[in-house]
Amino acid sequence: MSSARRPLRIYWAVVFLCLALLAWWGVYFFRQGDLLIERATAAGAPLDATQSRAIRDATRDTMVMFAVEGAAVALALVGGMVIVLKALKREAELGERQRAFLSGVTHELRSPIASAKLCVESLLLGRVPEEKGERYLNHAKEDLERLDRLVEEMLHSSRVANKSMEVHPEPLDLAAFVADLQQELKTEGSMNGALIEFDVPAEEVAVMADPVAVERILRNLLSNAVKYGGEPCRVDVTVRRDAGDGVLEVRDYGPGLGATDPRKLFQPFVRGSGDVVKKRPGVGLGLYVVAELARALGGRVDAEDGIEGGGTRMRVALPGREV
Template identity: 30%
Template structure:
């Protein structure tokens, strides 16, 4: 891509130089028409540079997209290898050691958790691909959103502390019904909670709320993590985009989660806002209209 940009700039420079030279020669040969030649030349140069500017922007956008795709493939590789290595180690331990029944059950539970991580990742990639290709139809039906959020919270309840402290605090108003695509909205809730846990330090709490207010349904996920800069809030829902630079980023991810969240919510005429938490972290607030 860098070589292409160098060639592009060389051609632009050559074309402008040739234009100036031919303009000079025309003025020299026909000095009485110098005004017309200069005017048309300036107009041509203006259009030429405008086209070159937009072409440059397009090439830069394509270059960044290619870099993001490359980083996405690297991220997916790491994301897949981590749970697979964990599952392999747990199963090898069960196979080679004489463990108690309680230990075996504990290892099986951990393996199942890693398998669920892999399943979520694959579902994300498939859904993102279908959304991008406009091949997903978002079939809608009425279902209990309260039960869905409660089930996901229980599944994602993770302990990062030695004292087995629960880090997801949920306030879920019961019996909230909504009409929508249950599969796609499951992905929305899962991605928002997983992101909050991922970007929080060990033992920091994540607050999940679901409630009705003024004829609308609100779903909020608040964390006390690293937060999101104002300059990046408008870009976090772009495909493959991840906060921070690839050189300094420590958290795992593919850059598809929030893209899926935004696309699914748009299809449900719902909105999402990102606010700063106090004193640190972020709050993602989803608003549904009652149906």
């Protein structure tokens, strides 16, 4: 028996002991009247009919009281057991997600470290073709910058996880804001082999939101779509007004999420279960950050998988404002 499971087993034993005691008391109370009458008879002083009835009535009253109170106690015990079991299941799921997270983080951090180390080691050992010295130094610098970005991203996720990130909502035109970022994001997308199409209305989509948070939301959604959008990768970004909200949608045409419930994607450390997802590096925090930022802004997120034409659609609705 492992030391972690021992207290749990003791808890189960105590619960079952309590239930067994309750059952035993029930039997005892049920038979209490008859026992008293039998003992009086055995002692040579048999009770008359009125005395016996009075004892049986008193026993019945005790039984009724016991049935009500005993049932309440038994219910509380069983309820406690269910709560404990559910908590254990949640803990096991979280543990599993954290293990996957650790494995992802390890890979993400080790790759640039390995690459930079190899460049520097080659230079130190004088194993670099003469014309490539500067190129190796640049490789190492880029790897370290990548590492820096990763650490920054993880710190950001950690701040969100600890709820210590503040948002400062202000009046914002979601359409104009996304339109301004459009060119930059298209260029970044094409560098990663993705074609990003924007469908942004000319008229204002007025929301209350923090521009820094909205940019982070959009970048995280796009990074996700480009990473898992298959090949060739096409991603559609749409901004529109819907029932008073400002809606931002990012849709890819990739193979989708596999067996993963789309609603769970916004929980920390959860990743899709499809082949493409498993093969891509990632730690399962990007969409969690999106969800937490949207929540902090008073908005909501949802994901839609298995849509017509394939792929996954992520949607963020931000609270609108009257213009």
